[in-house]
Amino acid sequence: MITVPEGFGEVLGDRADEWVASLPKLATKACSRWRLTPDGPLLNGMCAVVLPVRRADGHPAALKITWVGDETENEPLALRLYDGEGAVRLLDHDEELGALLLERLDHTHSLNDEPIEKAVEVIGSLLRRHRDLEAPAEVRRFEGKVREHPAIPRKMLDAARDVADTRSMGSTLVNEDLHYENVLRGDREPWLMIDPKPLSGDREYSMIPLLWNRFEELDGRRGLNDRFLALCDAGELDVAKARDWTFYRAVVNWVWCLEENLSDLAVICAEIAGWSIRT
Numbered sequence: 001m002i003t004v005p006e007g008f009g010e011v012l013g014d015r016a017d018e019w020v021a022s023l024p025k026l027a028t029k030a031c032s033r034w035r036l037t038p039d040g041p042l043l044n045g046m047c048a049v050v051l052p053v054r055r056a057d058g059h060p061a062a063l064k065i066t067w068v069g070d071e072t073e074n075e076p077l078a079l080r081l082y083d084g085e086g087a088v089r090l091l092d093h094d095e096e097l098g099a100l101l102l103e104r105l106d107h108t109h110s111l112n113d114e115p116i117e118k119a120v121e122v123i124g125s126l127l128r129r130h131r132d133l134e135a136p137a138e139v140r141r142f143e144g145k146v147r148e149h150p151a152i153p154r155k156m157l158d159a160a161r162d163v164a165d166t167r168s169m170g171s172t173l174v175n176e177d178l179h180y181e182n183v184l185r186g187d188r189e190p191w192l193m194i195d196p197k198p199l200s201g202d203r204e205y206s207m208i209p210l211l212w213n214r215f216e217e218l219d220g221r222r223g224l225n226d227r228f229l230a231l232c233d234a235g236e237l238d239v240a241k242a243r244d245w246t247f248y249r250a251v252v253n254w255v256w257c258l259e260e261n262l263s264d265l266a267v268i269c270a271e272i273a274g275w276s277i278r279t
Contacts, residue, residue, distance in 0.1 A: 001053060002027045002135055003041050011046050011065055023049060028066050030099040034092060035065060043107060045195070047072060047083045052104065060104035061091060068098050071177075071197045074139050076100060078198035081173055086126045087193045088186075093261060106185035116217060118151040119180050120227070121211060122191045124234020126183070127203055130237070134174040135200035141240055142169045144199045144248070149255045159277055160251035163244045179209040204242035207231060212268045221275050228276075248278035 002024050029161070030036070031053065039060060040052030044074040048066040055061055066072050079090035079100075092101040111119040144164025146157055177197040186192040199205065210231055211224060218224050232239050250273035257266035 002005065002049065004049065005042070008044050008049070009047075009067070012069075023065060026097050026099065027051060027063065030040075030063055030094060030097050030101075031122045033094065033097075034063075034101055036061070036101075040203075042091040048195075049106075062099040062104050062241050064102055066098050066100065070140060072264055073195055075137065077138060077192060078173060078175070078196045081136070082130070082193075082196070083187070084190075086129045086183075086189065087196065091186070095239045096135055102194075103188070107210065109185040111180035111183040111191065112214070113227050114180075116227070117230075119183075119214075120210075120230050120234050121178070122183060123178065124231065124236075125191055126178070126191075127206070127235030127237065128172065130175075131203060135171055135173040135198065139173065139198045141171075142199060142205070146248075146252055147255050147259075149258055150253060151258055152251065156254075156277065158271055160273075161249050167241070167248075170206075171200050172203050174199045174201045174203060174205050176201075176206055177209055177277055178206045181213070202238075202241055202245060203235065204237050205239075205245045205249070207209045207237070207242045207246045208253070208272065211246065211272055212265070215268050219260040219272075224272065224275050243276050250276060 004020060004023050005203055008017045010041065015023070031038070035056040036053040038051055039054045043050040048064055052062040053061050066075065076090060076093040079087060088105060088172050089103040090100060091103060099134070110121055144161070146160045146164065148157065175193065175196040176199045178193065182195050183191050183193050207228070211227060218227060228242070229239070231237070231240050250269045254266055254269035257269055
């Protein structure tokens with residue numbers, strides 16, 4: 001049915017080896033249950049595989065099988081709440097298999113392929129459309145934790161903890177991994193969001209992936225500031241709140257990147273943290 005790419009799942013650690021080995025069987029079971037026929041080569045991200053399929057009535061769809069963890073377990077719930085409004089439509093879900101049946105989008109064309117001005121405009125419209133969605137009790141809530149790291153200045157670590165301790169967090173349904181590659185061309189709407197990582201919090205918490213993605217296009221800190229303000233304007237976000245949460249996430253991810261030896265991304269996180277720290 002499917003051949004899993006070499007090295008897929010390594011980022012998930014050894015605990016995922018058994019799941020990765022079971023993916024061909026899981027795909028076969030899901031196709032049998034939903035009467036699906038494979039309709040293209042297997043795609044994959046960091047923690048999921050996606051198989052283009054056709055349903056029994058001939059309509060195209062996408063079968064997604066996901067490693068279920070803290071960030072991904074409530075993806076089906078979030079997609080039901082979005083109900084196709086600016087997001088890919090969930091057609092069915094099998095919790096036991098970790099399988100989602102989704103409407104088919106054009107995976108070859110994302111906002112990453114558009115001029116940044118257009119991408120910011122579309123992202124802003126999504127942030128506005130989803131502003132009134134309350135996160136249900138099942139969705140993860142924000143927990144402010146900043147681990148120590150000797151390479152990060154004490155001032156930065158203390159300031160990040162201060163944001164977590166003093167900045168109250170809301171209860172909106174937030175996609176904490178909203179970025180340009182996760183918004184694809186669709187037929188039902190021109191642009192649709194995929195792969196939400198739902199969190200109960202402030203909309204402004206979703207800012208930082210929109211800064212570190214396509215970071216190479218920025219003209220230093222001036223360009224970083226310009227994109228940040230453009231996103232705040234397009235999404236009708238609170239500037240002070242967005243800057244605080246951007247700083248907090250920059251420091252938290254800076255620590256993680258150093259621990260995982262992701263030096264290039266660590267440099268980007270350090271640059272964003274330095275720009276966004278409270279003064």
